Amino acid sequence: LEVVGAPQLPAVLPANTPPPRPEGLTPQGWPALSDAMETLGRSDPQALDVMMRAIPTASPRLAAAMVAFTGAMKTGDGKGVVGETSSKALEKAGRRDLAERLKADLSDLADDAGRVVGGGEWRMHSMPFVHGGVVDAVQLFVRGASADEQKRQAGGSGNDQRFILDFRLTNLGRLQMDGLVRREEKLFDLIIRTGEPLPQQMRMDIMAIFTGAAELVGTKGSVAFQSGGRWIDIRTDEVGPTRVEV
Secondary structure, eight states: OOOOSOOOOOOOOOTTOOOOOOOSSBTTBOHHHHHHHHHHHHHOHHHHHHHHTTSOBSSTTHHHHHHHHHHHHHHTOHHHHHOHHHHHHHHHTTOHHHHHHHHHHHHHHHHHTTEEETTTTEEEEEEEEEETTEEEEEEEEEEEOOHHHHHHSTTOOTTOEEEEEEEEETTTEEEEEEEEEETTTTEEEEEEEESSOOOHHHHHHHHHHHHHHHHHHTOBOOEEEEOSSOOOOOOOOOOOOOOOOO
């Protein structure tokens, strides 16, 4: 044995040093988007408005923005989400680094869009949800409806789709929307799951919104409520089978 040098010990951060901020969209938020929102809010509110049109927010445009964002990720058009107007405004504010970070994060989201999970039955899409200046991560799972699900609704077809939208709210905790869509029949059935039962007035408000939206777009269907933790949990950390070659 020969001593070749002193051991290289790992760097120890001081006790009061905060942990490094996560990059990209995580359950803890999206630092690059939050920083960009803050910067544009001070320097160019109009450019901020343009950028937020492509980001799902707590507004009447939520559904349309979710569809647009998911479509952009599926086609790999991350630059289209940020937009040239917002990118130039960030550069003008001296934060070109933010524009580059956003584009890199969006590229990662696009690479992961539609990843097969849940035993190969579901495809997962991650997207941000902005409310009150806070950015949370939302997971959307989509798959074709199974034969049993189609049989429950007379006239089901192979084009039927089921989706699960899973996220957490500050006051209500975890909330899950489980929907079945039959395009040909213009049918949309929705189940809303929560840990604790929703207040009666809130359930009535949701049913009124659901009914009003159905009349507006010409669909039919129903909305139901489930509580007590009867979640549909889909594994997202699956790895492929081990391959052994002899």
